[in-house]
Amino acid sequence: xxxxxxxxxxxxxxxxxxxxxxxxxxxxxxxxxxxxxxxxxxxxxxxxxxxxxxxxxxxxxxxxxxxxxxxxxxxxxxxxxxxxxxxxxxxxxxxxxxxxxxxxxxxxxxxxxxxxxxxxxxxxxxxxxxxxxxxxxxxxxxxxxxxxxxxxxxxxxxxxxxxxxxxxxxxxxxxxxxxxxxxxxxxxxxxxxxxxxxxxxxxxxxxxxxxxxxxxxxxxxxxxxxxxxxxxxxxxxxxxxxxxxxxxxxxxxxxx
Numbered sequence: 507x508x509x510x511x512x513x514x515x516x517x518x519x520x521x522x523x524x525x526x527x528x529x530x531x532x533x534x535x536x537x538x539x540x541x542x543x544x545x546x547x548x549x550x551x552x553x554x555x556x557x558x559x560x561x562x563x564x565x566x567x568x569x570x571x572x573x574x575x576x577x578x579x580x581x582x583x584x585x586x587x588x589x590x591x592x593x594x595x596x597x598x599x600x601x602x603x604x605x606x607x608x609x610x611x612x613x614x615x616x617x618x619x620x621x622x623x624x625x626x627x628x629x630x631x632x633x634x635x636x637x638x639x640x641x642x643x644x645x646x647x648x649x650x651x652x653x654x655x656x657x658x659x660x661x662x663x664x665x666x667x668x669x670x671x672x673x674x675x676x677x678x679x680x681x682x683x684x685x686x687x688x689x690x691x692x693x694x695x696x697x698x699x700x701x702x703x704x705x706x707x708x709x710x711x712x713x714x715x716x717x718x719x720x721x722x723x724x725x726x727x728x729x730x731x732x733x734x735x736x737x738x739x740x741x742x743x744x745x746x747x748x749x750x751x752x753x754x755x756x757x758x759x760x761x762x
Contacts, residue, residue: 507601508533514593515571521655523578524623525587526563533597534570537562540631541604541698541719541754544574547596548585558582559749561698561719562600563626564633575626575655602753605631605696605717607638615641617692618660619681619707621699622648625656627719628698632663643667643692645684647699651675682706705762716757720748737761 512531520526529544545557564573578587589595605627610616616635618628625646632642642664648654651674660666667684668676677684681703684690697707698719708716720736738744738760746760 508536509598511594512597514589517589522652524655526575528573530571534572535567537565537572537600539604541627542600542602544597544599548582554582561627563629577623605754607634612639614693616694618644619697620646621703624699636663645681647681708757718757719754
């Protein structure tokens with residue numbers, strides 16, 4: 507983990523209340539694993555007190571840049587959405603354990619499933635898996651056409667299917683409906699999104715190698731506050747910390 511200031515290179519709205527921000531700084535040189543996140547201090551004042559965890563969507567170590575994508579839906583992310591080019595952000599990171607790349611066999615097929623703001627960390631993963639000669643199929647789910655983002659970006663790494671709940675773009679329904687309707691075949695499954703979506707994927711494919719990135723509210727981001735624990739068995743006696751043990755877990759490791 508590193509701490510430092512990063513400069514806002516750009517910050518633009520790319521969908522309904524969805525923002526893409528590019529940050530530049532030496533800390534980018536330490537970012538490598540897809541699925542990790544940055545912990546951002548969004549204000550120089552004491553309010554809001556807590557940092558905001560934002561997944562890394564893209565890494566460019568040569569330019570010392572990282573791209574993050576976030577939804578503006580509260581005080582902290584509203585302040586983040588208001589940042590402009592040249593602003594400085596106090597950043598901790600990269601934090602957490604990301605998606606595996608080196609252990610994935612070349613020549614296999616990976617299914618990437620993202621729901622809403624769970625889509626961003628899968629983009630860097632798609633790039634790195636493609637570099638390893640892994641075939642990519644992406645299924646991205648959103649509420650409506652106004653919420654869709656990064657469809658074209660994922661297209662460069664393989665076949666992309668879009669699902670919207672209201673049917674205004676792509677297939678009407680959920681990501682799981684697309685997987686079943688298209689009879690998608692895969693060797694590995696990587697997913698990030700709402701817990702109900704992750705639970706369905708875990709339950710539906712018990713014989714597949716499935717990795718899930720969990721979304722939890724975090725306090726410290728370094729495992730000290732225990733605000734983001736997830737249970738590992740139904741007795742609630744065993745748990746792991748999403749911020750340091752995850753956010754990516756093998757599906758059978760966690761109770762959803």
